[in-house]
Amino acid sequence: MATLRDVADLAGVDQSTASRVLRDDPGQAVRPDTRERIQAAARKLGYRPNAVARSLRTRRPNMLGLVMPDIDNIGFMEVVHGVEMYAAGRGYMVLLADAKALDRSEELYGRLVLEGRVDGLLAAFGKVEDPLIAHLVAQGMPLVLVNRQSQGIDAAVIVDDYAGSRLAVDHLVSLGHRVVGHLAGPDDVDTAQRRLEGFVDGLAAHGLEPGPIIAAGYSEAGGRHAALQLLEAQPRPTAVFAANLMSALGAVAAIKSAGVRIPGDMSVIAMDEHPIAAHTDPPMTTVAMPLAEMGTEAARMLIDALEGTAPARRLVIETPPRLIRRESTGPG
Amino acid sequence: MATLRDVADLAGVDQSTASRVLRDDPGQAVRPDTRERIQAAARKLGYRPNAVARSLRTRRPNMLGLVMPDIDNIGFMEVVHGVEMYAAGRGYMVLLADAKALDRSEELYGRLVLEGRVDGLLAAFGKVEDPLIAHLVAQGMPLVLVNRQSQGIDAAVIVDDYAGSRLAVDHLVSLGHRVVGHLAGPDDVDTAQRRLEGFVDGLAAHGLEPGPIIAAGYSEAGGRHAALQLLEAQPRPTAVFAANLMSALGAVAAIKSAGVRIPGDMSVIAMDEHPIAAHTDPPMTTVAMPLAEMGTEAARMLIDALEGTAPARRLVIETPPRLIRRESTGPG
DNA sequence: TTGAAAGCGCTAACAC
DNA sequence: GTGTTAGCGCTTTCAA
Numbered sequence: 001m002a003t004l005r006d007v008a009d010l011a012g013v014d015q016s017t018a019s020r021v022l023r024d025d026p027g028q029a030v031r032p033d034t035r036e037r038i039q040a041a042a043r044k045l046g047y048r049p050n051a052v053a054r055s056l057r058t059r060r061p062n063m064l065g066l067v068m069p070d071i072d073n074i075g076f077m078e079v080v081h082g083v084e085m086y087a088a089g090r091g092y093m094v095l096l097a098d099a100k101a102l103d104r105s106e107e108l109y110g111r112l113v114l115e116g117r118v119d120g121l122l123a124a125f126g127k128v129e130d131p132l133i134a135h136l137v138a139q140g141m142p143l144v145l146v147n148r149q150s151q152g153i154d155a156a157v158i159v160d161d162y163a164g165s166r167l168a169v170d171h172l173v174s175l176g177h178r179v180v181g182h183l184a185g186p187d188d189v190d191t192a193q194r195r196l197e198g199f200v201d202g203l204a205a206h207g208l209e210p211g212p213i214i215a216a217g218y219s220e221a222g223g224r225h226a227a228l229q230l231l232e233a234q235p236r237p238t239a240v241f242a243a244n245l246m247s248a249l250g251a252v253a254a255i256k257s258a259g260v261r262i263p264g265d266m267s268v269i270a271m272d273e274h275p276i277a278a279h280t281d282p283p284m285t286t287v288a289m290p291l292a293e294m295g296t297e298a299a300r301m302l303i304d305a306l307e308g309t310a311p312a313r314r315l316v317i318e319t320p321p322r323l324i325r326r327e328s329t330g331p332g
Numbered sequence: 333m334a335t336l337r338d339v340a341d342l343a344g345v346d347q348s349t350a351s352r353v354l355r356d357d358p359g360q361a362v363r364p365d366t367r368e369r370i371q372a373a374a375r376k377l378g379y380r381p382n383a384v385a386r387s388l389r390t391r392r393p394n395m396l397g398l399v400m401p402d403i404d405n406i407g408f409m410e411v412v413h414g415v416e417m418y419a420a421g422r423g424y425m426v427l428l429a430d431a432k433a434l435d436r437s438e439e440l441y442g443r444l445v446l447e448g449r450v451d452g453l454l455a456a457f458g459k460v461e462d463p464l465i466a467h468l469v470a471q472g473m474p475l476v477l478v479n480r481q482s483q484g485i486d487a488a489v490i491v492d493d494y495a496g497s498r499l500a501v502d503h504l505v506s507l508g509h510r511v512v513g514h515l516a517g518p519d520d521v522d523t524a525q526r527r528l529e530g531f532v533d534g535l536a537a538h539g540l541e542p543g544p545i546i547a548a549g550y551s552e553a554g555g556r557h558a559a560l561q562l563l564e565a566q567p568r569p570t571a572v573f574a575a576n577l578m579s580a581l582g583a584v585a586a587i588k589s590a591g592v593r594i595p596g597d598m599s600v601i602a603m604d605e606h607p608i609a610a611h612t613d614p615p616m617t618t619v620a621m622p623l624a625e626m627g628t629e630a631a632r633m634l635i636d637a638l639e640g641t642a643p644a645r646r647l648v649i650e651t652p653p654r655l656i657r658r659e660s661t662g663p664g
Numbered sequence: 665t666t667g668a669a670a671g672c673g674c675t676a677a678c679a680c
Numbered sequence: 681g682t683g684t685t686a687g688c689g690c691t692t693t694c695a696a
Binding site: 345346347348349352360361362363366385387388389390391448 | 685
């Protein structure tokens with residue numbers, strides 16, 4: 001593997017000169033012919049700068065840490081993809097870490113941050129009150145929350161969950177539903193809170209009271225249990241809005257096995273889109289959020305902050321949520 | 333951020349001594365009391381070795397590159413998870429790269445390999461004949477194929493696709509099906525080839541000829557098109573085995589909209605399991621492969637090879653595929 | 665416009 | 681047992 005030294009020797013110049021040329025150092029002028037000599041030498045040797053050495057010297061690994069809570073989360077990949085595409089274009093790579101893959105979050109934090117592997121963190125995990133996040137930021141670690149908000153942290157890129165919920169509710173109400181329930185996510189998670197708010201406000205905007213709100217915790221099993229309660233509520237809702245796809249699926253299963261027809265007797269709509277939702281029974285009406293864009297913008301914000309271009313701040317992706325109308329919702 | 337130097341100074345020893353203690357260098361004996369002094373100093377300062385500096389010195393970034401073809405592939409996460417868990421335990425992190433996130437594979441190769449970011453590569457992409465893979469290996473890059481095989485490359489960890497196919501076929505035949513079709517994956521991809529072979533041999537083991545074999549390319553759209561052809565085949569099959577879940581789903585959609593009932597008129601079984609398959613219409617019978625284990629074993633093999641413990645070789649995960657019986661298959 | 669020199673934080677020969 | 685020394689490959693003052 002050719003080193004900078006090799007290139008410099010071949011071109012008959014000093015390392016430092018070669019470095020300047022190869023990095024297009026703007027602060028320094030270099031004579032065109034030596035520039036070409038160096039470039040020719042680099043080409044000939046197939047030179048690529050060693051990323052580790054460069055990182056040590058500049059103290060910038062050019063690496064973004066992307067920490068996800070549960071890596072099998074549907075829709076997760078879209079975020080990762082958005083981050084990666086954008087980061088690659090700015091010369092950063094992304095180190096993906098599953099919070100669960102390392103024993104405890106603290107160990108994760110150590111490996112990524114304390115050992116200097118990343119310039120900054122994209123954190124797609126975290127509760128509304130989160131000591132780890134708070135601690136990281138207090139230590140001065142550049143950090144942008146993704147799809148999360150946490151007390152005292154400004155830097156956060158989120159999609160408009162509130163608007164997504166309202167879209168779902170509007171759809172249900174326009175179909176004639178008047179008693180609408182909600183399968184809520186974990187109440188200490190910000191997205192879940194915003195989805196719940198959108199649900200309540202959306203109904204209020206139509207002069208309606210919220211129907212039963214039941215914790216389903218973003219999981220299939222949670223959706224099942226919640227649905228059972230929902231079916232016993234008085235009055236029984238004619239429609240439900242589930243805060244995510246997996247809980248919706250669990251609910252649908254429970255509802256169907258109770259002999260209640262969807263959408264005949266009960267409409268179901270879910271937050272989170274995935275192509276596979278077109279194939280569920282019945283095909284699930286969903287709300288698609290601009291997740292890839294969220295990833296892209298979060299990466300942009302973190303890199304801008306790292307490079308001093310623009311400070312990190314709170315950003316709500318304005319791209320409107322899309323209703324993907326399928327067959328789990330019908331007239332109420 | 334405390335450096336080794338700081339620790340050494342605080343403990344009143346030389347850097348090298350501190351380094352030896354903190355790394356548990358077995359080659360060197362250190363007096364218990366100085367050892368403790370150093371450890372106390374490190375604890376007090378919250379010392380963590382800088383990964384970049386260490387990597388530069390040892391020429392080992394302690395990083396595994398994991399390159400996936402399409403990152404939204406279902407089942408993908410299971411592999412990633414297996415890799416990460418195992419790698420973390422051996423002190424390696426994993427740099428996840430989407431082959432598509434970087435302009436061309438060559439650019440990817442450059443960033444990961446040429447720039448010295450990784451010790452070795454876990455490649456879950458690659459055709460049976462793949463110049464890039466061949467080139468990497470020829471250059472001496474430690475590389476283990478995951479869920480792939482490629483000409484001239486020994487190092488590969490795969491699941492037993494062949495056995496998975498046979499399991500699927502056995503299931504169909506035991507249900508009474510005699511004319512069974514196959515929705516095949518891309519014919520230049522090794523898993524697809526092995527799934528096809530298992531299909532053909534499985535049928536032969538029951539004295540049956542293969543029914544129509546139609547290319548569906550692992551995609552939903554491919555599944556749709558393929559299903560149309562399948563329905564016109566003479567004699568028309570009473571069952572299909574799809575080489576992956578998405579193509580099966582596409583096929584199911586096409587079959588149903590042609591007015592053919594599943595499983596009444598046509599049984600469908602798919603390779604690849606995902607919890608969501610329990611919620612499709614009808615719930616899909618699938619074959620679950622030990623993907624997390626494949627990831628784990630691939631990571632183990634690569635790390636063993638890197639550390640000289642054991643050479644990389646061809647490994648077929650023996651854990652048998654599991655049939656997840658649901659409702660898309662019925663009597664033939 | 666180019667070169668010399670120092671050093672990022674660490675490890676590993678080698679010396680004492 | 682512990683210290684000295686010399687880099688890993690690169691960037692970045694500072695001089696010339």
